[in-house]
Amino acid sequence: MNATDSRSFFTTNRLLYDSLVRATTIVSYGAKIGYQHWWTPTLRSTVDFSMNHNDVPAFIGAGGRAAVNKELSIAHANLIWSPVAFVDIGVEGAWGHRVVVSNLKGDAWTLQSSMKFRF
Numbered sequence: 486m487n488a489t490d491s492r493s494f495f496t497t498n499r500l501l502y503d504s505l506v507r508a509t510t511i512v513s514y515g516a517k518i519g520y521q522h523w524w525t526p527t528l529r530s531t532v533d534f535s536m537n538h539n540d541v542p543a544f545i546g547a548g549g550r551a552a553v554n555k556e557l558s559i560a561h562a563n564l565i566w567s568p569v570a571f572v573d574i575g576v577e578g579a580w581g582h583r584v585v586v587s588n589l590k591g592d593a594w595t596l597q598s599s600m601k602f603r604f
Contacts, residue, residue, distance in 0.1 A: 512540040527567045534560045541586045550587035558582040573601040 519533030536558040545553060563577035581593040 509542060511542075514538055528564070529567075530562065530564050532560070532562045534558070543586060545586060551585055551589060553586045554583060555586050555588075556582075556584040571603045573599070573603075575599050575601075 515535065515537035517533065517535035519531060521529060521531045523529045536556065537554075538556045539554060541553050541555055543550065559579065559581040561577060561579045563575055565573050565575035567573050576596070576598045579593075579595045579597075581595075583591050583593075
């Protein structure tokens with residue numbers, strides 16, 4: 486770099502930079518659907534499913550291929566009982582699925598319970 490040159494190093498090497506960097510837009514879409522059903526006035530269930538898909542290009546590099554999500558999916562189902570108007574007691578199960586760019590896949594399962602008091 487020349488002290489009498491007011492241009493930055495980046496500006497003088499812009500053509501080199503542009504030739505080495507590849508940037509593209511990643512197409513992504515997702516969806517979610519849910520349903521709640523009241524079995525009785527005090528007993529209800531909710532189920533839902535959501536997913537997200539990303540068209541990530543395969544040229545992101547070996548490290549990124551195993552870490553960047555290509556597809557995520559998750560589903561929940563619960564049963565909630567309200568014995569009185571200010572108390573909810575429930576149990577919920579969930580399943581999650583992940584696929585990364587290198588097509589490694591994994592599942593996760595959870596089961597949780599809750600008791601909620603409103604005042």
